[in-house]
Amino acid sequence: MNWITKKLSYLSEKIKTVIKKRPTKEEIENSDWFSCCKGPILKKELEQNLWVCPSCNKHHRIGCKQRFDIIFGKNNYEILKTPIPKDDPLQWKDSKSYKDRLKDARKKTGMDCGIMVVSGKINNISVTACASDFAFIGGSVGAAEGEAILTGIQHAIDNQQAFVNFTSGGGMRMFESLIALSQMTRTTLAINELKKNNLPYLVCLTDPTAGGITASFAMLGDIHFSEPGAIVAFSGARVIQATVKEELPEGFQKSEYVQETGFIDLIVQRKDLREKIGLILSILLKKNSDINSVTDETSTSIEQPTKAAS
Numbered sequence: 001m002n003w004i005t006k007k008l009s010y011l012s013e014k015i016k017t018v019i020k021k022r023p024t025k026e027e028i029e030n031s032d033w034f035s036c037c038k039g040p041i042l043k044k045e046l047e048q049n050l051w052v053c054p055s056c057n058k059h060h061r062i063g064c065k066q067r068f069d070i071i072f073g074k075n076n077y078e079i080l081k082t083p084i085p086k087d088d089p090l091q092w093k094d095s096k097s098y099k100d101r102l103k104d105a106r107k108k109t110g111m112d113c114g115i116m117v118v119s120g121k122i123n124n125i126s127v128t129a130c131a132s133d134f135a136f137i138g139g140s141v142g143a144a145e146g147e148a149i150l151t152g153i154q155h156a157i158d159n160q161q162a163f164v165n166f167t168s169g170g171g172m173r174m175f176e177s178l179i180a181l182s183q184m185t186r187t188t189l190a191i192n193e194l195k196k197n198n199l200p201y202l203v204c205l206t207d208p209t210a211g212g213i214t215a216s217f218a219m220l221g222d223i224h225f226s227e228p229g230a231i232v233a234f235s236g237a238r239v240i241q242a243t244v245k246e247e248l249p250e251g252f253q254k255s256e257y258v259q260e261t262g263f264i265d266l267i268v269q270r271k272d273l274r275e276k277i278g279l280i281l282s283i284l285l286k287k288n289s290d291i292n293s294v295t296d297e298t299s300t301s302i303e304q305p306t307k308a309a310s
């Protein structure tokens with residue numbers, strides 16, 4: 001039996017060598033290649049096509065700077081500084097500590113938190129915009145991300161600008177428990193302030209937008225855009241299927257399906273987003289000024305008799 005043992009040990013060494021030779025996740029991320037339907041595609045080629053696959057039209061996930069470069073033009077916007085509250089308020093630790101997760105996410109994305117807020121112009125209309133990076137702990141929302149959204153909305157109100165939100169992420173960040181959940185209320189209240197100021201709030205749902213994000217600021221827009229094929233959901237499809245014990249319809253939770261159920265107004269190709277947002281903003285802002293002038297006229301006509309009476 002000695003030859004069998006020798007053969008097995010030889011084979012196990014061979015397998016180990018093959019496994020070791022597989023590129024690491026980091027090596028794949030740093031390579032010049034990307035993978036889609038037809039196998040490898042050069043990242044440069046994909047970037048020229050705004051990170052949309054030329055063969056299958058898959059809108060790949062992009063970071064905040066990539067998003068803003070497409071919407072405003074390369075580096076043609078000002079990044080706003082947002083407050084970063086104390087890291088790891090609950091000193092969370094499971095298989096890895098939350099502090100380490102934050103450290104890795106910051107290194108990977110070059111961002112302090114998962115949301116970036118900027119100010120720029122679309123079709124000569126000044127807007128404040130924010131975007132989430134899914135690579136930052138799954139785009140989840142904690143205190144810092146909540147603060148970023150609030151800072152953006154305050155900036156929009158102070159400068160009487162529209163607010164555009166490019167959402168993505170799995171929901172509220174469990175490592176911050178109730179502190180993260182409270183961001184649903186805080187952002188909702190801030191959006192109400194925006195609306196009291198008659199300022200447009202546009203949401204562009206990108207892949208994937210789910211959980212508490214869908215249950216709060218992502219669904220409160222005046223207009224909801226989405227990119228083709230984006231997952232827009234609350235719970236995951238597998239959870240729903242296991243609960244209802246029924247086969248789910250084809251394309252369930254994809255933006256095209258969600259549009260049919262009325263949660264999305266418009267599905268827009270990435271290359272057309274800038275133009276469509278500009279067009280909608282010009283219509284909404286004109287409408288708002290009309291509303292304001294009507295309101296002013298009404299309030300003046302109400303005030304005048306009062307003054308005359310006194």
Ligand SMILES: [Zn+2]
Binds near residue numbers: 037053054055057058
């Ligand atoms: Zn493809």
